[in-house]
Amino acid sequence: MVAYRKTIGALIGLAGLVSLGACASAPAGLGVPQASAVAETYRAEFAVDPGDNGLTWAQQSVLAAVADEYKARGHGPLVISYPQGAINEDAAIGAIADARTFFYEQGIDWRMIAGGAYDARGQHNGELIFSFTRYAAQAPAGCDGSWDAMGMEFDNQHHSNFGCAMAVNLAAMVADPRDLIAPRDMEPGDTGRRQAVIDGYRAGQSTASERSDYESGAVSRVASGN
16 A cells, blocks of 8 residues: 555656656747848949039039948948940049049048949940948748737747747847848957056056046945035
8 A cells, every 4th residue: 555655656746747847848949030131232323424523512422322331231342333435434434533532531441442344335424333232131031920829838839920029120220231140350459458457467556447436336425424
């Protein structure tokens, strides 16, 4: 009789452990949706009149928009293509030099500005074309906004739209969609600050940044008598 009770008790305990293990186990095959990005070509252009003396205000406005977009989301070379064979070919080539100087003044490295040509024979005022690669974010295709009935779930599996909210929000908010494909390169460290810390440490001085009284974390000075 005692052995029987021990056997029953062991079986009950084992059943309880199995049920608790099922509740604590992670769902198998999460496969949560992920935001992604696809490469696309950014393009802008403007016509060059042979009678123009330098860049017009309208042309500078176009170049400023190109520079802003390239610095924010551009990858690879910024290509300037001129209309080869057009009547205004010489004027367009001259405008390329002005455009390169403008981009350099906007903070774009000379080495990232490339040149090219396209066939524009027979055209009067061919356009200068500015192009580069950028990326567009894409939300997961399966995130349609529908929801499963979550009242009775015994298999410990996630619902079909699990992770959709985060993936869709990320695709909408990411500054440079290429970050969804690969991380950015590390920027060089602040060697000046590093050397200042090392020099202070060697001299036995505090290496912490100095803080003013306005940066104190104290909530109140009432009890301090000040």
